[in-house]
Each structure stands twice: as C-alpha cells, then as structure tokens.
Amino acid sequence: MQKVDVGKKILSANERYALKNRQFLAEREKVCLNMISSPGSGKTTILSRTISDLKDKIKIGVIEGDIQTDLDAERIKATGAPAIQINTAGACHLSAAQIDTALRNLPVDDLDLIFIENVGNLVCPSAFELGETAKIVVLSVPEGDDKPAKYPAIFAKSKVLLINKIDLLGAGSHVDFDVERARADARRLNKSIEVFPISAKTGKGMHSWYNWLLESAEDILS
C-alpha cells in the first residue's frame, strides 16, 4: 500500500496562483515563457531583438520583473510590443500572484506568446512556479562556463539554455568560456535541454532560437 502524503495535496498560495495562471493560459492557448538569469546576462536585449525580428510571424507581449525602475519595460515598449512592468520592491523573484495581475493588464487575446522576464537572479526564481509553459535560462559568456555546475537548479528545470554574448569569444578576447563544457554540464543535469549559443547584439545564432520558438509555439497552439 502506498502512503499518501497529505502535505503534497495542500497547495501554497503561490502554487494556487500558478495553477490559476496555467489554466488561464491553457484556455486561451497562449505560450508563456519564464526567462531567468543573473543580472546583466542580456535578457532584455534578447527579447527586444526577438520581438523585432519575429514581428511579422508572431505577436509577443512581455511581463517585466525588476526590483526597481521601469527601464526594461520602456526598452520593450520601444519595439512596439505591449509590456507590463512589475516592481518587486526588494523581493528577489516574481510571484504567481503578480503574474495573475499582469496577465489581466496585458492584451492577452491579441498575443501568441508572452515572455516573463524574471528578476535578475540565478537562484531564487527557479523555486517559484508562475504557471508558465516553460522556463528559459540565459547564461552570458562573461559569467563563466562553471555556472551550470554551481547553480544547478535552474539548468535542471529549463527547456532551453541560451548562451548569450558569444560575440565576446574568439581570438584576442579576454573572455574564457568553453561552450562545450557549459553544454555538457547542463545536459548532465537535464538531458533534454536545448542549447543555443547566441549573440543578441550581433544576431549570431538567433535563427536557431527563433526556429525553436516558432515550432514550440506552433506545437502548443495547434
């Protein structure tokens, strides 16, 4: 006879909101991707370029999480996409209740895909489900190729690893980063993770990320 863990049946407030968000998105057949990384890995630059390059193919909206300022939402709005800024006022991650509010303030019915840009933090956001379709982790090459080994949780939970700022690699560069080491360490934690080395600044490698995005959106929306 299996023991039933009663504790598991009681959802936390965050889990209840996450479930509500998941249902809200599923009913409307919308894809929602929760993007997580250290501060300054280039999340907003990746999103701005992705929105601009795919604007004729897919309608994207963004929920921006920051401790303070609305600098990132302003950058997204400059692309023409709708963006909602959430300020966490010190908190180190977004909560599902904040996403619930944001979803009600975005023109969700007009969108295909919603990105959540979480607070810059490679640790805490990985522990809070927001009701997203999938998590995307971004690691920029100046941060070092040891990060999957040192911060395993988010690499274990993400569908995609974007290795950003690869324009900083190459002959004469001061940045040492072994893409194969990072990929192998991430795959040890998560054998199905998709890994795309990109430069959101120069555009290098972005086409593979776009293909994944369009195919995933199609799979989910079909």
Added chain:
Amino acid sequence: MQKVDVGKKILSANERYALKNRQFLAEREKVCLNMISSPGSGKTTILSRTISDLKDKIKIGVIEGDIQTDLDAERIKATGAPAIQINTAGACHLSAAQIDTALRNLPVDDLDLIFIENVGNLVCPSAFELGETAKIVVLSVPEGDDKPAKYPAIFAKSKVLLINKIDLLGAGSHVDFDVERARADARRLNKSIEVFPISAKTGKGMHSWYNWLLESAEDILS
C-alpha cells in the same frame, strides 16, 4: 515620551549569530569583508589576485559560499591561502550561523583579513548581516551600468564598489558600460561609497583597491 519598539529588541537567530561573529572578530582585531555580486562577476579571480599580490604584506583567509561544488575554495587554496567552503545546498545567501562555524575552522589568529565570498546573487545576500566589518559589492562591466539603479540595496550598503572586467571596455569592444553613470548612480544611493574600476585579469586598477584594503586594515587593526 518616545515609544519603545519592543520588536526591535528581539534579535532574529541570524542577527544573534551576526553579533556573535562581530564580537569574535572585534576581540581578535580582525577585518572581515563580505563580498557580494551576481554570479560570474569575478569575485574568486579578484580574491586570488589580491591574495597573491599582497602575500608579503597581509595574511588573508577566505570563506567561500556556493550553492554547490568546491571549485572556488580549490582556486583560493591554489594561492596558498586557507579557505573554507560552505555549500548552501540551494539557499541563495550565506547565513551568520554558517560564518560562525567557518570562523572556528579557519586559523583566524594567524590572519589579518578574512574575505567572505557570498553566493553569487545581487539581491538576497544584502539582507543578511554576517557580522562582517564591511560589505564589498562587485559589478562586472558586461552586466551593464544600469545595475545600481535596478538593484539598489547592495549598493546602498557597501563600503566599496569594484567595477571589474574593465579590460573588456574600449575601442572595438562589444561591451557598452559607462563607468561614470554607474559611479554616479551608486553615489546617489551611498555618497561615501569608494569606487574602483579594475581588471582582476590584467591587474589594471588593482593598486587603488590594494591601497584601500591596506589602509582600512591598518585603521581597524591599529
């Protein structure tokens, strides 16, 4: 008549350990610096170079905080300095109780200065006092010059801001970072913060940081 806030008189467990650590260090006249930054800003490289360059002037020990692995403590030990690795097993910051244990395992009486390298996280470690003499925040230029505005707490609380990886700036670089903007934003939060632009890789700017370190240690130890 002033109201007495009874709540303030009751210390949290972390605050009690922080006070204990502060007393332990004060009795022994040791300086302890709590280094905080995003993952991959170069904390371990800064420490390794600082230890090697100052080895004839000052005896340094290190407490390394990481979620997993002992990669950083091994890098510190390669310089010949004593290092204690703490694995937080998922927790996003070091606690004062962990520092209490580590201090008992370091040869503190043989040291002048103890660095704590906190978990890579620009948010949570700023909220947990460890009993340190001062906090040092590290911001690397690939992270962007908007970080003091977006993550203000740690910049408001630190004695020193090290702007690392300045070797990535300059003509032909793909990294945009306005040192003066970062400095001005940090000073708006904390008018007495010392700002040292450095490259721990090439050594550029490190002498000013060393001077501050030696003078501060002397002030505290004298």
